[in-house]
Amino acid sequence: MRLALRELRRRPGRFAVATVILTLIALLLMFLGGLLDGLLASSTGAYRAQEADLVVYSSEARDSLVRSRIDGDVRADVEGVEGVAAVGGLGSVQLGGRPGGDPGSKDLVATVLFGYELAPRGLPDVAPPQGTVVADAALQAEGVDAGTTLLLGPARTPVRVTGFVDDTRYSGQGSLWGSLGTWRAVTRANRPGEAVGDDVVQALVVRTEGAAGVPAAIDAATEGATDSLTVAGAIEALPGVSEQRATFNQIIGVTVVVALVVVALFFALITVERTALYGILKAIGASGPTLFVGVVTQAVVVTLLASAVGAGAAVSLDAAIPPGAIPFEATTGRLTSSVILLLVAAVAGCAFSLRRVLRVDPASAIGTGG
């Protein structure tokens, strides 16, 4: 291993090409991962912020918040289920908002107004008073400040922003959080066709006492009128989430395979070049596994170098992108998983050289003169 590290230190130029290529691959991998995380974060924040265990839709809504309607009778059934600790209504409407209170303004911000009862993370336990909302912090980049009045929808319904909450975007849009009363009033004014009665909500968020069978018990208690999902399940059911994840993961998978092939080809070439050297080293007492550990060590160091540059670039990019410009997030988890994937690809790539290293004949070190 020391021999391998010395070679890296003394002959860095030999590994430059592989390092540059792996750095570009690491950049691509982390950029793709960051984009996926950014997209998912901007699509799912409102659900991830829920401090609840379940989301209950009406069964005919096919797990869509927009299509779902739950009335007071069904809610009462849900509240009566054993293991249910707390139930809150949730409603949403997607509308353009004009910041600044000018009805004629062409400055339009895409928003989703949520009405809530059970407070998600970072929101007041009691929903803001009628006509006031807490806005997602992402809307600050759109010129929304505390005290700003947003005129929502074609009816220009005013809501005043009283504060901000982090990471609650939904469907790529900044969210606004108010009471169910605010939500009903705004919906009635702008989408009369979607207006609901005072005891109707779109979905219920449910806190349980931890029992595993509660979702099934809820659906049984409502005689099939509901479809209860865990919050994680509800996130996966959001439009486009699983498709985005699957698409990006496939691209990430292909990128990892490319990294594996690059490492495999590079170290296969290096191994061929070193056949004579390996013969001599084996002749003086190096074992095949010792030499292979050296190859793996070099691949791991080159990959770590490439990963460090890639991670540094991803973090810099994350810091440099203005909020709301590109949905990109360089999270520690994503960067770590990218490094691990690259390391696995590097070690797997080296494995293609294993046979060649082990097969080098130490007797080849002695000349063929007789």
Place this chain on the structure above:
Amino acid sequence: MTDTPALRMDGVRKTYEVGDDEVVALDHADLTVGSDEIVALVGPSGSGKTTLCSIAGGLLSPTEGSVVLAGDDISRYSARQLTDVRRTRVGFVFQSVNLVPFLTAREKLVVVDELAGRKARRGDAGRRADQLLEELGLADRAGNTPAQLSGGQKQRVAIGRALMNEPALVLFDEPTSSLDSKLGEQVVELIREEMKSRGTAAVMVTHDDRITHIADRTVTIEDGHIAA
């Protein structure tokens, strides 16, 4: 110096399968090398010198016969055992002296110890390397890489490396083939001095008359047979 021969080969035969044919590389070779004896091994190309040398050094196993190295019969050793034998009991000086081009002279000696793995490492490898370099007149070249050494200096480093593990037997493969006549003579003298002063046995594959002159004995091999 001990009475145990550094090497004793009895009835050693080495054959290779080439298609349906059997090629005999070495045929019932007997050779004994005393504990501080220098033997020159000569013969035409393809005569079996390399095969004999490889079997003596644990690079190859014999098809038949016995090979006893410093009292241990290594004839049926596994590949792993032979690796240990080469690392601890045998020294090699190859034609190609540029072992690991990115290592300094001192590192070239210490690497022998590093290859042993952490558990088998000796504690004094650095000190022994310094001592050998001093003895070989290379103390001031310890930090030089091959590119900064002359041909003779490189060969001396190679000799130092071969002596690093205090071997019972050192195998030289055409040690002067890449040197001019003056350097060749110096290296030949150095080899004799180093082997004799340490009481270490040596087998030298060579075509060089200068080596046969400094050897205690010259063994000729032809068509896989050691000439009587």
